[in-house]
Amino acid sequence: MVWFETILVALTALTGFIWLLDKLFLAKRRAAAAGPLDEVKEPVAVDYSKAFFPILVLVLGLRSFVAEPFRIPSSSMMPTLLIGDFILVNKFSYGLRWPITNKKFLANGAPERGDVVVFRPPHHPRQDWIKRVIGLPGDTVGYHDNKLTVNGREVPYRMEGVYQGLGQGAEMTGASRLTEGLPGRPHFVLRRDDTPLPYQGEGDWTVPEGHYFVMGDNRNNSEDSRFWETHFLPESNLRGKAMIVWMNFDRQADHWVDTSRIGKRIP
Template sequence: MVWFETILVVLTLLTGIIWLGDKLFFAKARAERAGLLDEKEPLLVDYSRAFFPVLAVVLGLRSFVAEPFRIPSSSMMPSLLIGDFILVNKYAYGLRMPITNKKFLDIGEPKRGDVVVFRPPHHPDQDWIKRVVGLPGDTVAYRDNTVYVNGVAFKYRPIGQYVGKGKGAEMTGADLLEEALPGRPHPVLEHEDYPFGMQGDGEWVVPPGNYFVMGDNRDNSEDSRFWPTHFLPEENLRGKAFLIWLNFDMDAGGVDFSRIGSNIP
C-alpha cells in the first residue's frame, strides 16, 4: 500500500499547488480581462480546485485517523480471516507523517495483545498484521506450542476442532484453543499435522524500542520467531487494528454479513 499512499500525497500536493498558485498569481489578472474577453478558468485549475479538498480530506483521514486494510493471508486465523477488510486506528501509537512513517506526536504505546499493522524490517514496502506478545524488556519463549513471557506460561483452554471455509478451508481440523494472554484472551489455531508445525521454538529478549509479534495461526505465520532480526522496531508501526467492516471471499460465497462490524479480539 506504500505506492497508493505515495500517489495520494503527490496528487494532493500537485492539485493544491496548482489551485493556490492560480489563486495568488493568475486569477486576479484573468478577472480583470473578463470584461474584454470571454476567458474561462483553465481546465487544469478547475479540476485542481475541485479535487484538492477531497484529496486533502482523504489523505488526512488515512494518515491520522483510520486507514482500511485487507487481510490477504491466514496467519491471523481464526481472529481474522482471508478476505476481512479491517480499520486501523492511526493515532493510537502517535501521529506519523505519510510515506516516511516518522512519528511527530507521541500519544501512546502498544499493549500486550494488541493487533497491530506494521512494515516488517525485512519487507519495508509491505504492510503486515500480527499480535503483540512481547514488550520492550520482556523475555519471550515459545516451546511445545506454549508461549512464555518472563518465565510465566500462558494457559490454554481447548474449544474444539476448527472448521474453515473459503480460502481458509485448509485449516479445517486444526485445534482451536483460547490463549489466556493477560487482559486479552483470544483464539489461536494449532495444527499438529501441518507441514510447518512444531517450528519456531526458542527464547528471545526484546530490546528497548522493539516488540515481539506473533500470528494467531501458530503453525502458519511468518512472525518474530522466524525473522532475521526477530523484533519489530517501534518506528515500523502503522496503527492498531480494531474493527472488521467487511468480509468478502468468493470461495466462501461472497460477502459474510455476520462479520461486518465485529471487533477484533
C-alpha cells in the first residue's frame, strides 16, 4: 500500500518538523513574550506533534525495517494463503530498503527457491503482490500440461485429494490438491486439469541475473511470471518474505474469523 506508506512518512516528517521548530525557536519566543506570572501554553499543533511523533517513528520503523502487515485479497496463493488472511512480512530477509522508494541501502541475503515473497510487479509498480519464487537467476523454468520443470528436471507431484473451498475461496472447490515437490521446499498447490491451454501459461523461460520467476500456488488462477510481458521479477521490486498468518477475516465464510489460521507458518 504505497499510499499508506507515503502518508505515514509525511505525517512523521511533519510532526517531527513541528516539534523541532518549537524546541529550537517557538518555545523560547513564547517564554520571552509571557509575563513572569503568565502560564505558557503550547499551541495545539505542537502538543499533538509531541504526542504523536514518537509513535509515528516507532510504527514507521517497524513497518519499514522489521515486519509489515499485508492482507491477501485474491485466491492466487490458495491453498497456502486464503482470501482474507492477514500476514506478516519479514522486511530484513532480503536487505533493508527505504520506505516509498523501496531502494535497498543494506544487503542481507537473497530469496531462495520456494520462498513466498511480497513485491511490486513491474507492470503495477504501486501495488503489492504475493507469489512463490520458482526460478532463481540462471534457472530455466518450464510449464507444460500443468507440470513444472526446473533446469530440465520435472518437479514431482503427489495427489492429496479434492479441495473443498470455504467462504470467498469456495469457487476453487473441486480442484485437485497436490503436493508439489519443489527441491528443498515441497508445498501444496491447486490445479484444474480441464483448464484450456492458453490459460495454463505454458512455455520455457530462462531467468536473467538480478531477476526471479514467480508463480502462484493456485496454478490456474494466478497472474504471475508466466503471463507478464517481461516474465521476470526484478530484485529491486522485492518487499520482503512472508512469514506467518496472524489473522483471517472472511465475511462470506460461516465463521467470519477462522481462529485455526492464526499463527500459521507460511511454508
